[in-house]
Every structure is written in C-alpha cells, then in structure tokens.
Amino acid sequence: MSFTxxxxxxxxxxxxxxxxxxxxxGLLGRPGVRNFGCATLYVSDLExxxxxxxxxxxxxxxxxxxxYTPHRVRTADRHLAVVMxxxxxTDTVMAGACIQRKLQENASAVRARILEGVMRxxxxxxxxxxxxAEFDDLLFGQPLPRxxxxxxxSHVVDHICENTADPCSASCLADSQGLSLSxxxxxxxxxxxxxxxxxxxxxxxxxxxxxxxxxxxxxxxALETGYPDSTHFSHSIRRIYGLPPRDIVSGSRRLRIRVxxxxxxxxxxxxxxxxxxxxxxAAAMVQSSASPxxxx
Numbered sequence: 660m661s662f663t664x665x666x667x668x669x670x671x672x673x674x675x676x677x678x679x680x681x682x683x684x685g686l687l688g689r690p691g692v693r694n695f696g697c698a699t700l701y702v703s704d705l706e707x708x709x710x711x712x713x714x715x716x717x718x719x720x721x722x723x724x725x726x727y728t729p730h731r732v733r734t735a736d737r738h739l740a741v742v743m744x745x746x747x748x749t750d751t752v753m754a755g756a757c758i759q760r761k762l763q764e765n766a767s768a769v770r771a772r773i774l775e776g777v778m779r780x781x782x783x784x785x786x787x788x789x790x791x792a793e794f795d796d797l798l799f800g801q802p803l804p805r806x807x808x809x810x811x812x813s814h815v816v817d818h819i820c821e822n823t824a825d826p827c828s829a830s831c832l833a834d835s836q837g838l839s840l841s842x843x844x845x846x847x848x849x850x851x852x853x854x855x856x857x858x859x860x861x862x863x864x865x866x867x868x869x870x871x872x873x874x875x876x877x878x879x880x881a882l883e884t885g886y887p888d889s890t891h892f893s894h895s896i897r898r899i900y901g902l903p904p905r906d907i908v909s910g911s912r913r914l915r916i917r918v919x920x921x922x923x924x925x926x927x928x929x930x931x932x933x934x935x936x937x938x939x940x941a942a943a944m945v946q947s948s949a950s951p952x953x954x955x
Contacts, residue, residue: 696861824885
C-alpha cells in the first residue's frame with residue numbers, strides 16, 4: 660500500500676548539509692541496498708519503516724544504522740526523516756548507545772522532536788549557521804559526544820573532507836604527516852576503523868549532496884567531484900546510495916537545501932565540498948533541487 664504525499668509534506672521537504680552532519684526530510688523513493696560511511700538514523704513520518712540490516716525485514720518507527728553497514732529501507736507513505744553523523748567527528752558508538760537509551764525510555768518523544776526539527780528549521784533565518792552542538796540540541800536535546808582522533812589522522816581527515824576531488828596519493832598524505840606509507844595506512848585504519856580507500860570513496864560520494872542543484876551534466880558533476888569518468892561515478896553512487904545518480908538528480912524537485920559551513924569560512928566555496936568551484940553559489944535555502952533519496 661502506498662500513500663499520496665500531503666501538501667504539507669511536499670512543502671516541508673528540506674536537506675540541511677554540513678561537513679559533519681546531514682538532516683533530510685522528504686521522499687525516500689525505492690533504493691536498493693545502501694552503504695553509507697556515516698551513522699544513520701531513519702525516522703518514520705506517518706507509517707512505520709520497513710528496515711533490513713542483514714537480519715530480515717522489521718517494522719519500526721526509528722532505525723539506527725552504524726557506519727559502513729549495508730541496509731535497505733522502505734516506507735509506505737514515501738516520506739521520512741534522516742539524520743547522518745560522520746564517525747570521524749562524532750563518536751557514533753557512544754552516540755548510538757545514547758540514542759538507543761533514549762529510544763528505550765521514550766521512542767515517541769525522540770521521533771516527535773526530530774520531526775518537529777523540520778518545522779523549526781523552516782523558521783530559522785536562512786543566514787543562520789548551526790554549529791554541530793546546535794544541530795544536536797535541535798534534534799536530540801543535547802550535544803552528541805565528539806570523536807578524538809590521533810592529530811595526524813585528524814589532519815588528513817580534515818584535508819580529505821575539505822578537498823574530496825584532490826588526487827593526492829596515500830603516499831603524499833603519509834609524507835604530509837611525516838609517516839611512512841605502511842605506518843600511515845595502519846594508523847589511519849586503527850584510528851578510524853576503516854581503510855583509507857573506503858573512507859575516500861564515501862567522502863567523494865557524499866560530495867554529490869552539494870551538487871544536486873547543479874545545472875551541469877552528470878559527466879561534469881562526476882569530474883567536479885573527483886571521479887575519473889561518469890561510469891565510475893555512476894557505479895560508486897549506486898553502490899553507496901542504492902540509487903543511480905540520474906534518479907538522485909531528477910528526484911524531489913521541491914526539496915529545499917540549506918548548506919552549512921563553519922562561520923569563519925564564510926559562504927560555501929571549493930573547500931566546502933571539493934577542490935573545485937561549484938557550478939553556482941549555494942544559497943542558504945534553495946528551491947527546485949533534487950534529493951539523494953528519492954525518485955518521483
């Protein structure tokens with residue numbers, strides 16, 4: 660059974676994008692298996708979600724998915740909210756435990772607060788920039804625990820986060836921190852829990868969120884975000900999001916996008932998402948953009 664989205668649902672669709680967090684409310688579409696490099700909290704809108712995290716389908720109103728965990732999600736009413744937390748900046752193990760405790764105490768209150776966050780974000784001035792702590796307080800009522808990495812790994816993570824299209828090799832990154840290649844790769848995986856190659860693949864795919872309103876062709880977006888060609892781009896996006904990039908770019912026309920940047924950095928620029936310039940400036944709230952979740 661499927662539902663026709665209400666006018667209120669359609670008018671409320673939005674995506675808040677920051678370097679460490681994403682909040683999305685809108686259409687889900689019909690994705691296949693997805694495998695995000697972030698921790699993800701799915702929140703139902705009206706009807707319960709159908710979630711499969713490798714152990715069969717189950718119905719629930721909230722679902723916590725750890726980073727790099729293959730999963731599938733469906734919803735009858737087509738709308739949902741999604742919170743994405745990057746594990747290199749948030750201790751997602753502790754955050755997950757904290758959220759699970761809140762769900763056990765009063766899952767309805769957690770769900771209601773997150774859905775109310777949609778309306779509250781609609782009322783916040785478009786020039787405002789939410790810090791990570793403000794984002795957490797808005798949706799969870801408290802700051803989530805930060806992740807502390809070895810400073811050398813932290814510097815590399817920041818560089819990759821800010822320059823996803825940078826072709827800098829692993830050897831170059833190792834040299835920048837005064838480490839041998841083998842020592843650097845071992846340290847990176849020990850600190851983050853994931854190999855450098857997978858981390859870079861996720862951060863590069865995540866950059867698509869900043870380009871969904873671009874008038875550029877998919878090939879141009881692929882090159883803009885650091886992929887060698889559109890074929891690699893399409894395969895990577897489908898493997899991670901469970902949807903082909905063409906469906907992502909063409910979906911959810913009414914989605915409004917709000918790009919978050921650190922206050923000291925000013926407006927979104929090349930350093931926000933890739934090492935090259937956006938096709939056009941990213942306004943705080945934008946109409947007629949597309950969703951990384953939905954197909955019409």
